[in-house]
Amino acid sequence: MRSYTLIAPAKINLYLEIIGDRADGYHELAMILQSISLADQIDLRAASTQAIRVHCDHPQVLTDKSNLAYRAAELMAAEFPDAYAKYGGVDITITKRIPVAAGLAGGSTNAAAVLVGIDLLWNLGLTQSELEELGAILGSDVPFCVAGGTAIATGRGEQLSTLAGLNNIYIVLAKYRSLEVSTAWAYKTYRASFGSSYIKDKASLTARAEAVHSGGMVKAILHQDVKEIAERLHNDLEKVVLPAYPQVLQLREIFASQENVLGTMMSGSGPSVFALCESKQQAEKVQQGVREAIPDEDLELFVAEFVTHGIKIAS
């Protein structure tokens, strides 16, 4: 029986700007996304029947048809019915390391891994851009999770422009295990508070997205200037999440007060918060400092590094 093991990295947002509304109900975004070494493991095994099954070691993750990994397999079966009939179903085992509902694209990266794995399992020979197109059907973050590394993402997040990979940058990542922020709530609240300043006409929307392509954060990335990257971290959603979630605000403040932290920001719609550091040793000191300041067992803390890959085949 054929099987593959895939590594599915989490992502953080180095930059998240909400530019305007879209006719399809999503927001027009300009983001800069970064893959990190904190990753889930996805094991795919050809099943002896046509069934698609998901197993996961995390109690919070449902393994039914709502699971994004399941939906990715279902999409592949629908798109490639002949291969599905020939090769049969698939058993998907998710070993979760990425905190759930954290703004780290945990579900999206699992879905991306299933697309890549089934492509191998069924000998489809899809290109990366074909896999990204399939990913866009499942969710805005999935195409980036296929490709990984560092990228500008515009539109609803699915239009990617890859940047040169960043190396030797470390992060400390923190999330309260029991705290969840609904992504839908964060965007809805942002629209209610700041929607009047959204760019309305298409030409100005495009101009704004292009300005981000040549903006300060992209220049800092091209120069591999970690201090400048840290200064230019930006996330519009902090404007609604920080006032509503004092624990996230407190994390932000504790990170900012640590020696060795170059910059700190919430990732996506939160509630995870990260701090950038220049070395692994410094990141470990920051991790220790935050642990001493918040000795609460509900707080999960990780040290990770930037990586230049998306879904990786381990075996």
Ligand code: ATP
């Ligand atoms: P994003 O950054 O893409 O908005 P997130 O990191 O905030 O995502 P996820 O970890 O993907 O959030 O979880 C969001 C919701 O999706 C949770 O309610 C979770 O139960 C559900 N979910 C579905 N499939 C998965 C999966 N494979 N792994 C984790 N969560 C999943």
